[in-house]
Amino acid sequence: xxxxxxxxxxxxxxxxxxxxxxxxxxxxxxxxxxxxxxxxxxxxxxxxxxxxxxxxxxxxxxxxxxxxxxxxxxxxxxxxxxxxxxxxxxxxxxxxxxxxxxxxxxxxxxxxxxxxxxxxxxxxxxxxxxxxxxxxxxxxxxxxxxxxxxxxxxxxxxxxxxxxxxxxxxxxxxxxxxxxxxxxxxxxxxxxxxxxxxxxxxxxxxxxxxxxxxxxxxxxxxxxxxxxxxxxxxxxxxxxxxxxxxxxxxxxxxxxxxxxxxxxxxxxxxxxxxxxxxxxxxxxxxxxxxxxxxxxxxxx
Amino acid sequence: xxxxxxxxxxxxxxxxxxxxxxxxxxxxxxxxxxxxxxxxxxxxxxxxxxxxxxxxxxxxxxxxxxxxxxxxxxxxxxxxxxxxxxxxxxxxxxxxxxxxxxxxxxxxxxxxxxxxxxxxxxxxxxxxxxxxxxxxxxxxxxxxxxxxxxxxxxxxxxxxxxxxxxxxxxxxxxxxxxxxxxxxxxxxxxxxxxxxxxxxxxxxxxxxxxxxxxxxxxxxxxxxxxxxxxxxxxxxxxxxxxxxxxxxxxxxxxxxxxxxxxxxxxxxxxxxxxxxxxxxxxxxxxxxxxxxxxxxxxxxxxxxxxxxxxxxxxxxxxxxxxxxxxxxxxxxxxxxxxx
Numbered sequence: 001x002x003x004x005x006x007x008x009x010x011x012x013x014x015x016x017x018x019x020x021x022x023x024x025x026x027x028x029x030x031x032x033x034x035x036x037x038x039x040x041x042x043x044x045x046x047x048x049x050x051x052x053x054x055x056x057x058x059x060x061x062x063x064x065x066x067x068x069x070x071x072x073x074x075x076x077x078x079x080x081x082x083x084x085x086x087x088x089x090x091x092x093x094x095x096x097x098x099x100x101x102x103x104x105x106x107x108x109x110x111x112x113x114x115x116x117x118x119x120x121x122x123x124x125x126x127x128x129x130x131x132x133x134x135x136x137x138x139x140x141x142x143x144x145x146x147x148x149x150x151x152x153x154x155x156x157x158x159x160x161x162x163x164x165x166x167x168x169x170x171x172x173x174x175x176x177x178x179x180x181x182x183x184x185x186x187x188x189x190x191x192x193x194x195x196x197x198x199x200x201x202x203x204x205x206x207x208x209x210x211x212x213x214x215x216x217x218x219x220x221x222x223x224x225x226x227x228x229x230x231x232x233x234x235x236x237x238x239x240x241x242x243x244x245x246x247x248x249x250x251x252x253x254x255x256x257x258x259x260x261x262x263x264x265x266x267x268x269x270x271x272x273x274x275x276x277x278x279x280x281x282x283x284x285x286x287x288x289x290x291x292x293x294x295x296x297x298x299x300x
Numbered sequence: 301x302x303x304x305x306x307x308x309x310x311x312x313x314x315x316x317x318x319x320x321x322x323x324x325x326x327x328x329x330x331x332x333x334x335x336x337x338x339x340x341x342x343x344x345x346x347x348x349x350x351x352x353x354x355x356x357x358x359x360x361x362x363x364x365x366x367x368x369x370x371x372x373x374x375x376x377x378x379x380x381x382x383x384x385x386x387x388x389x390x391x392x393x394x395x396x397x398x399x400x401x402x403x404x405x406x407x408x409x410x411x412x413x414x415x416x417x418x419x420x421x422x423x424x425x426x427x428x429x430x431x432x433x434x435x436x437x438x439x440x441x442x443x444x445x446x447x448x449x450x451x452x453x454x455x456x457x458x459x460x461x462x463x464x465x466x467x468x469x470x471x472x473x474x475x476x477x478x479x480x481x482x483x484x485x486x487x488x489x490x491x492x493x494x495x496x497x498x499x500x501x502x503x504x505x506x507x508x509x510x511x512x513x514x515x516x517x518x519x520x521x522x523x524x525x526x527x528x529x530x531x532x533x534x535x536x537x538x539x540x541x542x543x544x545x546x547x548x549x550x551x552x553x554x555x556x557x558x559x560x561x562x563x564x565x566x567x568x569x570x571x572x573x574x575x576x577x578x579x580x581x582x583x584x585x586x587x588x589x590x591x592x593x594x595x596x597x598x599x600x601x602x603x604x605x606x607x608x609x610x611x612x613x614x615x616x617x618x619x620x621x622x623x624x625x626x627x628x629x630x631x632x633x634x635x636x637x638x639x
Binding site for chain 2: 033034036037040041043044045047048050051054063065109110112113115116117120121122123125128131132134135137138139140141142143144145146147148149150165166168169172173176201226229230232233236237248249250252253255262264267268271274275278279281282283286289290293
């Protein structure tokens with residue numbers, strides 16, 4: 001456990017301190033390492049690169065396996081967003097809306113629980129922590145079946161609430177957990193100082209801790225938003241085929257380019273549209289995200 | 301499914317407040333009351349959105365989907381009559397109704413007959429992908445730990461498969477796996493990857509390994525970076541070779557990080573839905589339990605409830621077993637700590 005914590009700090013701080021002293025300038029072993037590193041980068045990026053190549057390629061050359069960009073066109077993107085077949089713009093808006101509401105809800109409620117978990121000692125804390133962990137681990141289908149029936153009865157299938165509320169089941173535990181780990185690492189001496197100066201616990205939280213916690217909140221919000229943006233199982237069933245509310249993952253899964261057409265290049269264009277904003281966000285905040293993923297250290 | 305992944309690492313840390321140790325500057329007065337007020341909204345909401353549906357599903361699983369004739373009144377019953385363990389017998393014992401209240405074993409091709417195969421497919425996917433991801437992830441992490449120049453670049457590259465939504469990943473691999481696609485060109489083969497059993501299964505495993513190995517590597521790397529270089533130096537002085545250093549030092553010290561990654565990946569693959577649902581549609585022996593539940597939704601909600609309850613209990617049991625195992629390994633005292 002502590003190994004994870006320490007490691008993340010190193011990753012987060014980006015210290016990259018050599019674990020073995022580099023005595024020799026270059027050795028066959030280094031070349032081997034470099035080769036594997038190159039392989040890793042290729043393995044991670046090649047499929048993504050291929051998606052980009054096809055997204056900009058003329059449909060007539062779908063099966064052209066030239067490994068670089070050729071037969072360039074923007075037609076695929078135009079097709080993805082055209083309003084008669086795919087209405088992809090609408091689904092992007094839905095993903096944004098659902099993600100924003102889910103993130104706001106989970107963060108607003110989760111921040112209090114995270115604070116209590118990290119800072120206060122009270123009876124039943126272990127049990128509550130286990131319950132929240134349990135809620136984040138159970139299979140989505142376990143709540144899908146009753147929710148499907150319930151929402152069908154209320155006429156909620158294919159509405160925004162039916163897509164937003166169930167996502168609380170995984171986003172709230174995620175928020176509470178990440179925040180708990182972030183909060184455990186904060187300089188709480190400052191809070192005590194404020195308390196000594198006569199602030200109530202509430203004031204100490206609002207005036208001292210909250211400004212310090214802002215980066216942690218931001219990182220957690222990104223992780224929750226990404227989880228919501230990726231969600232497929234609940235949305236695909238509960239949107240009930242209503243394109244007006246379905247998120248982009250569901251829209252992409254049933255992407256068409258007309259009858260008897262294999263819509264590869266158009267689908268890849270849509271995939272690029274869904275992915276590129278995420279990739280930019282992830283690369284911009286990569287250190288924070290890695291720290292949030294591995295342990296949540298905010299030090300450094 | 302990536303949603304549990306971010307939680308994976310953070311749980312490691314989240315257990316810290318529970319650990320015995322010096323609790324400096326804790327607030328002492330009125331904590332219980334404040335804590336209750338702070339935690340109550342989370343518990344209430346989770347109770348409503350997770351707890352209630354699960355209890356409802358358990359209740360529903362004992363109800364009947366079929367419109368049977370009530371023998372005492374001679375009238376048709378509406379679906380929803382109490383039927384005891386029939387739904388469970390249907391799935392677990394493969395009993396399908398055959399008219400006149402009798403049951404036969406479920407005919408091939410029905411959803412009922414796919415239960416045990418979907419269980420073994422799911423377990424098979426879990427074992428193979430988690431094993432592959434752990435081994436390859438370990439290699440990635442060891443290499444990243446050794447390379448100092450390209451580490452920032454590798455970390456950026458590694459986050460890209462993680463950031464791509466699973467639905468996009470599935471579509472992307474459909475294109476790559478097309479009989480006329482790039483993979484067959486590169487390999488010089490003519491596989492119809494997604495249209496027969498083992499290639500279809502391999503396709504799903506490959507796509508899943510691509511997407512999540514980087515994540516596991518990142519977790520292991522975090523563990524590796526916590527190991528002091530001095531230990532390796534003294535082991536070298538004592539004459540330990542590279543393999544001995546890996547087995548005797550690296551593995552035991554990285555085990556906590558590894559255990560968290562393995563548990564969360566296992567639970568994630570056990571409930572895998574989107575990748576096979578989009579990549580193969582569950583065809584050719586790739587129907588996971590989650591896919592079976594969704595298929596059953598439209599042909600009998602009460603039976604689907606029984607199936608989702610079975611799934612829930614199945615995954616819960618594995619989770620409990622793994623957490624126990626993991627606790628015992630880490631704390632050394634089984635049944636205590638780690639939560």
